[in-house]
Every structure is written in structure tokens, then in C-alpha cells.
Amino acid sequence: MTIRFALLGAGRIGQVHAKAVTSNPQAKLVAVADVFEDAANAVIATYGGEYRDIDTIATSDDIDAVLICTPTNTHADLIEKFARAGKAIFCEKPIDLQVDRVRDCLKVVDETGAKLMVGFNRRFDPHFIALKETIQSGRIGKVEMVNIISRDPGAPPAEYIKVSGGIFKDMTIHDFDMARFLLEEEVDSVIASASVLVDPEIGKLGDFDSANVILTTASGKQCSISNSRRATYGYDQRIEVHGSLGMVAAENQREVSIEVATKDGYTKPPLFDFFMTRYIAAYAAEITAFISTLTNNTPPIPSGQDGLRSLMIAEAALLSVSEGRAVMLTEVSKK
């Protein structure tokens, strides 16, 4: 069984997914769409397929699944369109920046019975999978606390910040998904503190570049998340999970494992400095998992609901910062 794909959006992440699809013996890249036809054709030149516009793809019988890699503000519309067209959908996170819009979109997904997987790539990182497997092995007992440190190598430009939805919906949302993945219990309440310490431009846009968040579940499990838009030493991505019997931690990753010792000390190289190199294996595994989901007819995970829940936590965090109080997830979901 071969899954026939169309790629929507031929940018950076679209190219990564095109490569993953064409490396998979159970998948085929049939069509590529992009508002910039040249970008689409560049992908086609490397990975094959042909140019089709989005409407054509929606009505193409030789397309089983679409990869939505277009700008965020088109995601929800495209999900609805392709759900109705009967295609399986892989959509980059987030579905939308507004909780209500996501909820509406997921209703369409539900009604059409479409398969939808949301691109929280970190669930497919081999190191984080090893965390999960360690938890499931029982080796650290019952999970009690998760500590996440997640720092970007550098702040994105103002243009990006403007459409990003802010630090919680753009950056921390990955950590919220990791928290849910590892806590194995839904987050109940959120408290957060956020500042502008890295780039005053970010502050002028009403966003933050530094934040700490505490998530708590109904049974009292907790997750701390520490974020910054700056880490001069590379892409800092650490997670540790504490249980009743012990702890498991995933370490940072670097390109080469050497150490130089001189009179100034022992020095290891900086970390990976870009999310696409740090998570290269995760991106490939993610698409592999999506293809398996389709060939085996199993429910896609992370699901649309996973996308919604993390967005709700982001919304709650934002509210917590602005009102200086703990925010219950139920407050956000009631809106």
C-alpha cells in the first residue's frame, strides 16, 4: 500500500517533509502547491511530483493525504477543506492561534471523520521517546514532576514575532505538549511569569522573550517550564521527569562529541544551533509515523485534540501573566 501525498507549502519545513515522504517506500509525492510556484517547482526538481494548485489537489483522486506547511493563518481553513475532501491531513502546529477557531475546525474534522495529525515533532525525538519508554517501564515509578528547560538560540525577527501568536503559542506550546506527553495526566491549572529581557523590540510588540510557567494537574503533579529566546551556546532542550522511584533526564545534543582540554579548561562544542538540525531525526520519524497511521489505519497522534489542549494551556498562561493569578484550564475552555 502506497500513500500518495500532496505537499501544501514548499518552504523550509515543507522541504523537510518532502524528503521524508520520498525516502519512505510506502509513500509517494504526487503534487506540490505553493503560492510561489517557483518554490514548489524547486521542491519538485529535487523530490519529484508535479505542480497542482490547492483546489486541484482537493479534487484529485490520486492524492490520499496532504501535508499542510503553509502559514499558520491558513491552517484551519485548509484542514476543513481537505477534511471535507476526504483526505488524510498532517498539519504543522498550530492549527490556529485562537482556541475557538481550533474548536470549530476540529468539529469539521470530527464530522467528516478525517484523519488529522498535528506536527508536534518533539514527540518523535528519539531521546524524548526514550524518556517516555523509561516512564512506561516503571523504572522511575509514578511520575510526579517534569522540569523542562527550553531556550532558543536567538530571538526571531520582529516580522516573525508579529504573526507568531506570542511566546506561549509559538514556542512554549511545544513544551506544553511535552508536559502533557510525559505527565500522563491533563493539566488543570497554569501559573506563569513573563518578561522582556532579550530584545526590547519584542516587548514593543506586546510579546515576551523570557518566561517561566508552572503547570499543575488535578492530582497535584507539576511541570515547570523555563523559556528564553536567547541561548548563546545553542539550542537548549532539556527535559527531566521525576517519579516516585527516580528520575530520567534527556540531555542536550551537539553535532560532534569532542572535548578540548587546555590551560583554560575542558571545552565541548556548543549545542546544535537550529531546531531543524537538532530535531532532524524527529521530523523524519514524524512523517514515518503519519504514514504508518494511514497504512495501519490507526488513530493519528498527536491528534487535533492534542493541538487544542496545548493551545488552551498557552491561552491560560497568557491570562495568568496578565492577571497575575493561577488560571484553570476550564476558564479557557468555557470561553
Place this chain on the structure above:
Amino acid sequence: MTIRFALLGAGRIGQVHAKAVTSNPQAKLVAVADVFEDAANAVIATYGGEYRDIDTIATSDDIDAVLICTPTNTHADLIEKFARAGKAIFCEKPIDLQVDRVRDCLKVVDETGAKLMVGFNRRFDPHFIALKETIQSGRIGKVEMVNIISRDPGAPPAEYIKVSGGIFKDMTIHDFDMARFLLEEEVDSVIASASVLVDPEIGKLGDFDSANVILTTASGKQCSISNSRRATYGYDQRIEVHGSLGMVAAENQREVSIEVATKDGYTKPPLFDFFMTRYIAAYAAEITAFISTLTNNTPPIPSGQDGLRSLMIAEAALLSVSEGRAVMLTEVSKK
């Protein structure tokens, strides 16, 4: 110049300080007091000095300084007594569990001009001093964020919990002091989440055994603290400080640095499992610093004000948990 000491309280920590005093060529242990005279005599047998009761010590001309190692509820009274008696005072933390009582006590210290140093031993840990020195060297730029993970090897017995003042005043207070030491700016507001995950008995006493706290300064610097009364793998004491140019982290400590590799993987021994072995160098350096303070006539640090500020943060954390909101330090200080 030799500083002549009296030790008040001949328990575990009193013995540690007796050793530090008698190892120091500029200090002498003259007298030991304890309500259990046998305990005092055991210390005297090992470290010298003679038995005197507290009132006698207060009026002894051959005593320059006292080490207050008695139960917490006696600290403030003893500080006032010995401040009035014109003695220099080293007092184990906390001065008292109530902010108001501490404030009153410090008024007496101020009025009498007594020298008072409070026993936040971690400021004297060589690894944490190296953090501070790295900050001061400018190597990591301007401090922006501090992340503290501080987990006890195991929960104390209920009897201890009852008189401890609760997790924030008993355990986190050390982390609050570290935060102040490293942030180099006063904490402005506190948010905290606390749970009972380790021992239900602790919950029955109205206390918590697991907590996460976020401290924020006026300029937006933040400190996250993650606490648990349980760490099966030893006494987990990690601090990292993030600045505009980089990061400095202090690693955990273990007794021996070996690694065993077998088919099951690479294993290092657990950490130190007791605060008195983990911080053995800090305890000695603390008393050395106190003696230097007296011989050089410099202001003692950590001061009574340092003790007060950390207690206020603890009070604010407690209020934050109970009211589910950010608490300004000014709220606590106004009381």
C-alpha cells in the same frame, strides 16, 4: 587576635561548628551550653571548653561571640539577649518562623549595633561561590534567569515537619537565599504551586512535599525553583544562572567519581545523601567567614536582613499557593 566562642546547643549542627571553631587558629571554644548537659559535655570532651549555662555565658567577659544552634523557637530571644550582652552572634537559620518576630528582633540588633550573621551555609559552598565569581567576572553577561533544582533525599518525620514552619520556610528558604545571592536584585513578586506527592502524612499536617516557585524582580529577572522532599538518587542540588552572554551551572556532588560500565549501561554512584556531607566544606567555610568578619571588623553576610528577606519570600510563596495568585513582597512586608 583570637575570638573566644560559646556554643549554644550541642546537637548535630553544633558539633559541626565546634569542629570548625577549634580548627581555626584565630578562634577558641571557651564554653558550651545545652539543656541536655550530657550533650554539651560530649562536645567538650572532643573539642574542649567548659560547661556554662546561657545566662552565665551572656555575662562572661571571656566570651566574644556565640553560635546559636538551639531549636528555632529560641533563636530570636537568644539573638536579642546576646545582642544586648554585646556579643557577636552567629545564628542558624531561620531567625524565626514569623516575619514580625524577625523584624522586631532585628530592631534590637540594630539598636545594639550587634554583629549578626545568619547561617545560610550554601553561600559558602565552593561550587556556588564559583557561580558567583563567574557572574562577577562578566563571562555570562548580565544575569537574566536562575534555575534551581533542590530535592531532599527523603521526607523528614512528622515530628520535624510540625515545627519546621513548612516546606517554604524550612527547605525552599535556602533556595530563596541562593536566588537573592545570584540574581543580584531584590525579588519583587512570587508565584508558587505546591502539592503533596511524597508522603500523605505531610499533607495531613497542612504542609506540602513538592513545590515549584517562580520569583520575579522589578526589572523582570526570574528565578524558578523546583523542590521535592524525595530524590531516591541522593541530595539533588543544582543551580544554573543564565545571562546575556551565556550560562553557568553548578553540578551535583557525589562522594566518589567512578563510573561502572556493564551490559546494563554506564552507572555513576548516587549523590551525597545527606546535607551535612554534601555541604561539609560550606559549613566549615561559613564559620571561617564569621571569624574573619570579627577579626577584620567587616559587616557579616548573610546578615539579619538577608534572613528576613528570604523569610518574607517564603511567606509570600505560602500566600501565593493558598490564594492562587502572584504575591508582591510589599504585601508581606506591610503586614
Place this chain on the structure above:
Amino acid sequence: MTIRFALLGAGRIGQVHAKAVTSNPQAKLVAVADVFEDAANAVIATYGGEYRDIDTIATSDDIDAVLICTPTNTHADLIEKFARAGKAIFCEKPIDLQVDRVRDCLKVVDETGAKLMVGFNRRFDPHFIALKETIQSGRIGKVEMVNIISRDPGAPPAEYIKVSGGIFKDMTIHDFDMARFLLEEEVDSVIASASVLVDPEIGKLGDFDSANVILTTASGKQCSISNSRRATYGYDQRIEVHGSLGMVAAENQREVSIEVATKDGYTKPPLFDFFMTRYIAAYAAEITAFISTLTNNTPPIPSGQDGLRSLMIAEAALLSVSEGRAVMLTEVSKK
């Protein structure tokens, strides 16, 4: 420009190279040969190309280069055949187990002007390349000493040992090549000690499973190599290079970077347990380098001479063990 390849030998390593060739936009797999035609066809089914026998390949105009992945005892004959046929040649190490046979073979290579690259894959490992780059940067000064620890996860079966040429020609030869790569000066003399500690069967075959070797250059630079056919904790591959200004070390590699801490200590997973997973990136980079060599018309490295020199060191090591003395390389080359 596209290099058209024939693969000779469709076994394990042949498959790795077939994948590398077909992933490279500048290369094409045209033909596959194997005495077991089914094996060849399995490779063809996955990676394309067609079946041709070796003689046909030698006379095929549409073949530019061959990958020799057949058993060791066929290497020298095949190199000569394809050198005469005007093909570029990549040959798995070793060229032959006998120094004289290699020398004769390289004469043919010289006379025909054929391009020959020998498969010392470790030179293409990103971590070892980083060692080399650190040396070249001048950061550790002038190289003085290299220390190599190289231990296999487990001893191979007797059948393999019989045709392997013994530990020095089969296993240590990789370390000899690394020593030459990093010392940047030819090895002058060799002393070695070898034992049977792991598997008595290996001893019955006249081979060893444990060895330590010291290589010395004319200027007195030294390299120590420690080998064992057993490492329960995985494939142990460490190299450190000491120079006048410092040291650079390449660390061991494992599949995932997690650490589990429990009452028994802190445990990381075992290392990679197989050379083909440990060196997966090196194998791919090696073929990429060979293709670049051909498209850019540069001399292939490691060359046939590199293969010869390491074999000579292995011969010298064997002689050192049997005669209990330091052996000069000139003794081996004079034979």
C-alpha cells in the same frame, strides 16, 4: 557529472554502500555482481541497477567505478583487474593480508594510473574529523601522543577469526590507520603485547583477543592502542590526542542520550553495540568523499599506500609479540 557505479559483493557492507551511492545526486548504481545472484537481486530490488557478472562489469562502458565488497582474499585480484580495465576503485580494507601481495597489487595500480581508495571508514567519522580539525586549528599545539581505546562488543565466531588475518590485521588495523591519520608522522617502530583472555577458541586458532600496542615515530611521538574483543557495555571507540598546548578527545557514542537516576545511581544506556550503527555516518561520508574525488579529479584518500602502511604496522606488531621486541617498520618493508 554522474559517476556510474558497479557494486561487487552484495553482502552487509555492500548494501550500506549501495544506499550511499543511490542517495547521492552525483552517482548512479548501474550494476551489481555477487556469486550469490539472489543477494545481488535483493540489492537491485531496493536500490536499482541490474545484475552483471564481474567480467561483464570490467568491460562495460557505462561503468565508471567499482565498489569492491567481496571477501578479502579476492580484493587484490579485483583491484588489479579493474585497474587494468580503467575503472576507479573503492575497496574495502584490507587490500590483502600479505604485505607483499599488497605491494604487487599497488604496482599495478601505479602503472595503470587507476584511482584507488581504501575503506578506512573511521577517517570519515564526524567526531574523528573534529579531532583532526582541532589538531589543524593549532588549538592543542604540536601533536605528541595519541591514546586509542578500541574494544569490540564481542568476539567474532571462529569461522571469521580463521580468515580474518588475526587481531592486528583485522581489528587493530583501523586503529593503526587512525594513529597515522592523527600523528601526522609515519610510524617508525612498534612494540606490542597480546593475550587470550576472552575466548580460548581464539587462542587455539593462533590468534589473540586482547592486545596493547605502542607505536613510535622517528621524532619520538607515541601512540598507545588498547584492544579487546569484548566490551559488554557496547562498542568502545575512544581516541585522545595530546599536543604541546592541550588535548582533544572523541567520546563514545550511544543511540540515545538519557540518564536514569535511582537509588542505585545514575545510569546511561550502553553504547552502540555494532560497528555499522556506530559508524553509520562515516560509511555514508566515505562514499560521498569517493564520489567527490572522482568528480573533482583529486587523489583518493585513504590511498592504497595508506592501506599498505597500516598492514605493515600490523605485521610489525605480530612480529613484536612473537619475538618480544621492538620491531622497526623497515624490517617489514624490507621483506
Place this chain on the structure above:
Amino acid sequence: MTIRFALLGAGRIGQVHAKAVTSNPQAKLVAVADVFEDAANAVIATYGGEYRDIDTIATSDDIDAVLICTPTNTHADLIEKFARAGKAIFCEKPIDLQVDRVRDCLKVVDETGAKLMVGFNRRFDPHFIALKETIQSGRIGKVEMVNIISRDPGAPPAEYIKVSGGIFKDMTIHDFDMARFLLEEEVDSVIASASVLVDPEIGKLGDFDSANVILTTASGKQCSISNSRRATYGYDQRIEVHGSLGMVAAENQREVSIEVATKDGYTKPPLFDFFMTRYIAAYAAEITAFISTLTNNTPPIPSGQDGLRSLMIAEAALLSVSEGRAVMLTEVSKK
């Protein structure tokens, strides 16, 4: 029971031992001797005791044991003198630089039944003790190979080199003792290679500054030792022991465990840069062990025979370098 000590030699190492003796409740420093009476008096001022010359000490009834910390060329004579005087003897290594002289000296020790402990301090290092305990626990199975890397921070001055006995008797001798301690089988043969890479002055004196040695036992166990008189990054002291079931390694030590991460990478401080700080705990534990030996009337370890065996290995290594061959220990012992 209190052991009454005389210290012979009030230099650097003598002061270390004076401190150890006076910190031990079962020991007392009664007398100090030194050809420089001022040096002796400085020790006395800090640690107590009185000045006596060596002859007086030998006839003092109130002295149970002596610590020989004088120059190497006086050791054997002093051991004989105090053995005959019925004193217990702790002697810094080596007993003498000549195997024959040591053997004669040990005959006197035997005949007199004197207690003699030789100062191979590394046996008392807590990390190396942990290696030994791991071996004894059976966790790594039967010991097969030991790898020692031992590099001094910098070369000593020519004046020291002249009287040192050369690198093998001065520096490697500690590693020989460690090899014997950990192999748990006597060394049978030695091969070694040595060069002058660090300081040409050392070469002019007929000595080496860089060496690699392989020791082999009768059953084929091996130990590799890699030495240099230079390590810009500090005092490099690593040992790993490989057994049939796994490996145990002791890591390098540094004063503080911090790590600084910047755009240039992750940097830990250099190692301890001086043997007396690196082995501070070992020096104290060594004297504690000697005192226990006396109070419990148990045989002192390392014994005089331990001192002799390591010296013989050093002699064999020297012969191996000069003759370019494996040297059997029996050759040295037959002389």
C-alpha cells in the same frame, strides 16, 4: 592507645603528614627533626612537638613510630636505623633508587621484625579505593586489563630530575603500584617506549618526559600506562579497569564542579594542578591507615615488598627502552 610520632624531614610532605598525625585522636606528634632546624621549628609552631635530632629520636622511649620525609638518598639508611631501634616506620616512596639497596634494606626490616609502610598514597585515594571495591564486588567480573593515563601538569626543574631516578622510578612508579593494586596478579614482563617531547633539558640529563608502558602478568592480563610530564589542563590521573563483565573507571578531579556555556562552547575548569591538592584526601587517609595498622597490630600495606616490586618494574621498563625488547621481571630480580 596513642601512637607517639617523630617526623623526620619538615618539608612540604612532612607538613602534610604532621597535620594528619595531629588531627588523629589516636596519634601524637612528639618530635620533629630536620637538618634545617628552622624548618622543623616552623612545623612545631603549628603542630606541636619538640625539636630532636635523628639520633636522639632513635633512642627516645617516648617515640613509637617515625615518618621518613627526608630526601630519597637517606631513606634506606633511616629505615635500617629505625628498624633496629624498634620503631614503626612510615617511609615516603621510594625506599631507594637501586633495587639491590632496597633488597638489603628490606632484609634488615625482616630481621628486626619492624613495621614498615611505604607511601604509595594513591592506594588511599577514595576514587581508586572505589575502583578496588568495585573489582572486589564482582561487578565487572574477572580483571583482564587496566589502562592508566597519568600526566603531570608540568615538567620539574632539572635539579629535581637529576636526583629523581628518572621518569619510571619517579613518576611511573606510582602507576606501577596502581597496576599491581588493581591487576591482582604480579607483573611478569614489561615493554616500554620513551621519548623527550616536552623539555630538551630532560633529554640532556639522560631522562625522558613521555612514555608508554605495557605490563603483562603470567596469565596474560595487561596494563597500559601512558605518561607525560606535561598536561596544560591540570593533573591528569585516570584509571580504568576492564573485566570479563564490564569496566570501572575513575575520573579526573577538579576543585569546583561548574560548567560555563557561551557561544564558544561548554567549559569546565582545568583539573587540580598539583599532586598535593589532587591527593589531599589520600595523604590524610594514608596516615590514618598507618596509625590503624599500629593500633590494631596488622601488617602495613603498601609494604616494603610493594615498594621493591614497583621499583623492579621501573628497572625493567628502563631496560626495555634501552634494549628495545620485552624484559622479564625475573631478569631484574636476578641481578
